[in-house]
Amino acid sequence: MSKSIQRIGVLTGGGDCPGLNAVIRAVAKTAIHQHEIEVIGIQDGFEGLIENRTRPLDFADVSGILARGGTILGTNNKANPEKYYTGDDEQGEPIFINAVDKCLATVEAHKLDALIVIGGDGTMSCAKPLVEAGVNCIGVPKTIDNDIVGTDITFGFTTAANTATLSLDRLHSTAASHHRVMVCEVMGRNAGWLALHAGTASGADVILIPEIPFDIDKVCAFCESRMTERRGFSIIACAEGAKPQDGEQVVKRRVESSPDPIRLGGIGQLVADDIQKRTKIETRTTVLGHVLRGGPPITADRVLASQFGYHAMRLLMQGKKSRMVVMQKNDLSDVELTYAANKQRLVPTDHVLVEVGRAVKTCFGD
Amino acid sequence: MSKSIQRIGVLTGGGDCPGLNAVIRAVAKTAIHQHEIEVIGIQDGFEGLIENRTRPLDFADVSGILARGGTILGTNNKANPEKYYTGDDEQGEPIFINAVDKCLATVEAHKLDALIVIGGDGTMSCAKPLVEAGVNCIGVPKTIDNDIVGTDITFGFTTAANTATLSLDRLHSTAASHHRVMVCEVMGRNAGWLALHAGTASGADVILIPEIPFDIDKVCAFCESRMTERRGFSIIACAEGAKPQDGEQVVKRRVESSPDPIRLGGIGQLVADDIQKRTKIETRTTVLGHVLRGGPPITADRVLASQFGYHAMRLLMQGKKSRMVVMQKNDLSDVELTYAANKQRLVPTDHVLVEVGRAVKTCFGD
Amino acid sequence: MSKSIQRIGVLTGGGDCPGLNAVIRAVAKTAIHQHEIEVIGIQDGFEGLIENRTRPLDFADVSGILARGGTILGTNNKANPEKYYTGDDEQGEPIFINAVDKCLATVEAHKLDALIVIGGDGTMSCAKPLVEAGVNCIGVPKTIDNDIVGTDITFGFTTAANTATLSLDRLHSTAASHHRVMVCEVMGRNAGWLALHAGTASGADVILIPEIPFDIDKVCAFCESRMTERRGFSIIACAEGAKPQDGEQVVKRRVESSPDPIRLGGIGQLVADDIQKRTKIETRTTVLGHVLRGGPPITADRVLASQFGYHAMRLLMQGKKSRMVVMQKNDLSDVELTYAANKQRLVPTDHVLVEVGRAVKTCFGD
Amino acid sequence: MSKSIQRIGVLTGGGDCPGLNAVIRAVAKTAIHQHEIEVIGIQDGFEGLIENRTRPLDFADVSGILARGGTILGTNNKANPEKYYTGDDEQGEPIFINAVDKCLATVEAHKLDALIVIGGDGTMSCAKPLVEAGVNCIGVPKTIDNDIVGTDITFGFTTAANTATLSLDRLHSTAASHHRVMVCEVMGRNAGWLALHAGTASGADVILIPEIPFDIDKVCAFCESRMTERRGFSIIACAEGAKPQDGEQVVKRRVESSPDPIRLGGIGQLVADDIQKRTKIETRTTVLGHVLRGGPPITADRVLASQFGYHAMRLLMQGKKSRMVVMQKNDLSDVELTYAANKQRLVPTDHVLVEVGRAVKTCFGD
DSSP states (O other): OOTTOOEEEEEEOSSOOTTHHHHHHHHHHIIIIIHOOEEEEETTTHHHHHHTOEEEEOTGGGTTOTTOSSOTTOOOSSOBTTBEEEEEOTTSOEEEEOOHHHHHHHHHHTTOSEEEEEEOHHHHHHHHHHHHTTOOEEEEEBOTTOOOTTOSOOBTHHHHHHHHHHHHHHHHHHHHHHTOEEEEEESOSSOOHHHHHHHHHHTOSEEEOTTSOBOHHHHHHHHHHHHTSTTOOEEEEEETTOOBTTHHHHHHHHHHHOSOGGGGOOHHHHHHHHHHHHHOOOEEEEEOOGGGTOSOOOHHHHHHHHHHHHHHHHHHHTTOOSEEEEEETTEEEEEETTTTTTOOOOOOTTOHHHHHHHHTTOBOOO | OOTTOOEEEEEEOSSOOTTHHHHHHHHHHIIIIIHOOEEEEETTTHHHHHHTOEEEEOTGGGTTOTTOSSOTTOOOSSOBTTBEEEEEOTTSOEEEEOOHHHHHHHHHHTTOSEEEEEEOHHHHHHHHHHHHTTOOEEEEEBOTTOOOTTOSOOBTHHHHHHHHHHHHHHHHHHHHHHTOEEEEEESOSSOOHHHHHHHHHHTOSEEEOTTSOBOHHHHHHHHHHHHTTTTOOEEEEEETTOOBTTHHHHHHHHHHHOSOGGGGOOHHHHHHHHHHHHHOOOEEEEEOOGGGTOSOOOHHHHHHHHHHHHHHHHHHHTTOOSEEEEEETTEEEEEETTTTTTOOOOOOTTOHHHHHHHHTTOBOOO | OOTTOOEEEEEEOSSOOTTHHHHHHHHHHIIIIIHOOEEEEETTTHHHHHHTOEEEEOTGGGTTOTTOSSOTTOOOSSOBTTBEEEEEOTTSOEEEEOOHHHHHHHHHHTTOSEEEEEEOHHHHHHHHHHHHTTOOEEEEEBOTTOOOTTOSOOBTHHHHHHHHHHHHHHHHHHHHHHTOEEEEEESOSSOOHHHHHHHHHHTOSEEEOTTSOBOHHHHHHHHHHHHTTTTOOEEEEEETTOOBTTHHHHHHHHHHHOSOGGGGOOHHHHHHHHHHHHHOOOEEEEEOOGGGTOSOOOHHHHHHHHHHHHHHHHHHHTTOOSEEEEEETTEEEEEETTTTTTOOOOOOTTOHHHHHHHHTTOBOOO | OOTTOOEEEEEEOSSOOTTHHHHHHHHHHIIIIIHOOEEEEETTTHHHHHHTOEEEEOGGGGTTOTTOSSOTTOOOSSOBTTBEEEEEOTTSOEEEEOOHHHHHHHHHHTTOSEEEEEEOHHHHHHHHHHHHTTOOEEEEEBOTTOOOTTOSOOBTHHHHHHHHHHHHHHHHHHHHHHTOEEEEEESOSSOOHHHHHHHHHHTOSEEEOTTSOBOHHHHHHHHHHHHTSTTOOEEEEEETTOOBTTHHHHHHHHHHHOSOGGGGOOHHHHHHHHHHHHHOOOEEEEEOOGGGTOSOOOHHHHHHHHHHHHHHHHHHHTTOOSEEEEEETTEEEEEETTTTTTOOOOOOTTOHHHHHHHHTTOBOOO
16 A cells, blocks of 8 residues: 555646646545645656656645646647757757756655656656656546547547537538538547537438548538538538548649649648539538637546546555556556557447448548 | 238327337328338227227328427327226226237238337337237337347437436525525436436435445435535435435434325435435425426437337338347447346446546435 | 816615616726726615725726626615614614714714715615715615606616516517417516516517506406417416506405405416416416616616716716716616606606507507 | 508518527517417528429428528529529620519519518618518528627627637637647627637637737737747737738738739738748748537527517517617617618727726737
8 A cells, every 4th residue: 555655746748638637636536625735737748757846735636627628737749858949059959958857856855655647648758757756646637539549538639529519500500501511620640539520410311531531522512412411511521531542643633733832731631622613502610720729628627637636546455556446348447658659549440430421422532 | 021001000008208200200101202102000008008098190190390399299108908997896806808909900900911019118018919910010118218138228318318417507506595405306216317417407415326235324425525625515316216224213203203105205305304304404306306307308208219219110021020229339229128037237337438427526425 | 177176986786686786997097097086886776875895996996897787786675874773672663863964973083075876766865864964975776666756867777678578589489389378477566667677578469667557357358368369378468567447356356366465476376367267378477577677787877877887977076966877768867866856757648559459459458 | 550460571681690500490480489470491592482482381490490590491692683693695684673672572573561570781672672572571680799889789690709709718828838829710800800709719819800900019929928938828819800900001011922822811811921021930820710600599589589580570470560679778679670771880990898808908900
């Protein structure tokens, strides 16, 4: 048993995500109330650990934050202990230093017996050198993309999917009124979970995800076929990482018709341009960016995040070291801290939601 | 293989629930698009089957209904084929008949090769005599209470929990401003899932569920202790089936102080009255009733309901008979149609959310 | 010009209401940023003024509160300076004192040059003796009932009407699915604005408000006529102060059938009971209570509350005394502080929304 | 009196807008129920009038549509009776015809005694030649931009402002967590109402509107000053038509640094790029496009739209001709049909919300 734990630090790293505050609250309240452990909040991710920017978190500090978006600790998706940017040299080149010792100094200064590290796989990797230097780190995975390996789900995803769905619902009424094609690009550079869930939930007619490269001809033909139906229109949910089958050709086509293809907007815009040009159907694009990250977590994420925070403390009290909290088949469990590093949980092309989509006549462009 | 299936009926029974239309849509679109099967909608649950009130459902009929609350088919939570009310006799006593033959006649008249029956355990039991008479019925479980045995979750629950949480969030600000105790009663006669999830998600200070009988003295003491804190107030999430430990005494106390205890309102009101009388803290009650059943399903329920509808068709096409769709450990599966009859999935008293609650200083009244 | 104003106090009194924090923010930021005036927050309404419970409000204290429900200052709808409860005497009778001097002492102690008093007509009346004693008070009217005389609208109402409408929308889908009558009781003891707006917005079939006494026979007949239509059901938006035309008879009928008519629930329950008994249509009641007061203000109320707070400071700087901010014909203006005392802005029976309702076949029960 | 009106047509033109269905419903229900007038729905704006695409609207057709976004009639923002596109000629040039006679033929064919024309100033102008040809047209103004001259407000605006505010709220939490500047571009090419209201309601730190040309240096300086504060970040609400004071220089600067300035994104992106380059603060842009047009209208817009629809019918029955419904100082009134043509209601630079903004330390960039 870890009788010796008297004080812990908690930090949030990487891009923000609904539910971070719920984890912080569960960690801190469990530590303070159940285990009489003191909690130190480390500000702005690893930058705060390096720069020793901290503040004590007492029970009142974490009361009333459960439903709030963002993170009361601040976050940072750049500061890496092993390669920390400290300014530019005389030639204007960036200077990076190894700041692991600075991290250890902060841990030492506050007499932290462990760190709870809330973040994505990048954040877990950042914690690795600290673990190797003897600091116990327990990880809590977060990503709105739901692509962390080892856990069936992470908090933030359900809220982001819901926010995307609500926007797709709104586009539905305007698409139908104008008989347009509406392309809605959502986050998801490598994994299409968000587009798949939001597309399924909003009844999108076309869903384009990175895992299923699409044929633009098939997408166009599908949209055209829908226009002949009563009150024809189409909604396309498109992951930002969706890939055309003839990827190279598309880029070539793009370059030919424009001097600056990269700045033209993302894949959503490209798909919309192609559809409008080929089918003559009015097509519009909407890009849901950072609004998907913000805002209060919905119920399911508040519940999940609370469990994750609680479980992180439980692992700690069980004497476990260097573990990451996961949810597997509805059960809280744990894997090695950097289990998810450099991997990605992609949508299997025979995933049940893909099957559901095909069954109800959704076009995946393949 | 069930090559012979050419036409199916679909009905919704029991209390309504967000996601019913999403199931109907998935069933009908899968049947029509993937299997070229005709779909007949049976109106108002088993009443429509008995009275032969039906309408064909084509692809357009089920388009655009995914996000709509309620059920386009109507529902009925009274009509039971084996005991069907047909009016009163001369003495004013109700007359019940066995209407199974009438159901079979409707099945026959429309040449239905199977029925998709969407409802709770009562609805599945109603389907039993039809199965015994040779009608293949595939069940899709629904309940906002999440208490159906055999499946980890049913659609509707997540939406209801979210609606309850949003109301609890609202009560939070008014409780804090007035330094009051706010008791919020939510559905859940036997199982406390809704109160537990909504209470956890909203950071309720007290959660009262049927599975953990409460001691009103402890609840009062807890609320009083909170008043001494800065900006003291308390939020109580109370299942309608929450039970005081000294149940009999409470009723006795109630009867003594009032001529008509039963009509005084539910357990929420009783708890509020007791707290206010004993602690002198201003206490108010809100009862969230039918608003929890209505409204559009949130993303997770639309996705779950779509899977359930799709899977019901898949079971049918696999030649399965008399099965109910379930979700177990994240996998779609199936159990015997009436597997859940007369059972209830209760909250284990050591459920992880109860543990989480205790860890973060939630009072369960025990 | 009021060059002499260097420090002001601000308090919120009466029942809480969405937008209070937006007023506090606008008052404090305008005072600090535009006029370099210090702001003292007085806690829990006049109780804080009497008991000298205050805290300074700086710019950071009022940042980020615009969208939050409730009031960061706390409120109190009982403390009256002229009749302040201080405990019970030996016979258990309450002791009230005149606490105006205590209020003046607090004003003196903090060197407050003026008070911004945010509340309903009761709160304005409480401020009167302070004005008479020479304290400049500027009032900002709030009420979710929208019944304050002298102003066309107050903040909080639009949010409450929207919350009520969303609940009525939810009831719509469950009513339609079950072919039921759903009675939804909303706040409004004397004025029917909330029921009228929410009823209009949700397309309620029947709207019952205090200003138009209803004939239950007509309501029943109307609901029955709707049942014969396709998918018949009815939604009734009922103000808590709605009155039957035969008020006495109704109460008499009630008393005869029950020993404790007062405890049976409000007018919504009474209407529902009568409809179900007479028409045999399943009828359910929902009472939207304190959820209407809580939660974040919607856009229109945030904008209105910000204007009110700003205008209160503008009046003060113009040297005005004892005035209440109002909105008349879209223009910010002011009236005497207690202009609204003991009056109520009722719905005229020929109000355009009543006309609209009658035109689209809404039943008002008359 | 217009005893002779027996049948009317109703159409929606221009971009869609929340509340269109509420107007259609109020027009049709008032016509059918109160005046026993038949209603013909004309599909897809003036295109439907030209092409004779209509459908009768009975009471049931317009029931249940009050809360739905979009328009059940479809709309079209291109079809102009006087200049109607019919295809391309052999050289690929578009062919336009005068289709006023076709419109008149449709009016004749259905024996329409009047048209209710719901749309923006473009739609009203399209109706002008029909009026000159003797067809009575009553206009109902709509625009989410709130820039129609002659009316204080139009339906759709309040909903769009609320949707924009909710997105700005979401950006708030992510900006604060990452200490970023977040630029949110909202609709408003000529008038800044949407940015002004949503910016005010969300507590945006900077509001940029077309009516107040901004100095990018001042915006940068303001954002920088905020970073030195605790948890520094800034939210910028930017109308799509916001203009830099040194407009030409900005475009020049842009052209120099990019080969294709027009395709680089709107003013929001430009502002963000400049801020990031100059201040080194991480800056992100979000463009809220068509999501602002879609979705269910909020309460206030449903109420307003219902009044507008009702009042259009009232004007018609009063025998008025060629009038547009307006709201002036809270009263329903009417102006000449094309009163608003080629004009725009801009934000006065001394508007009270600009004053409020300046008072609470909002930067307008000037």
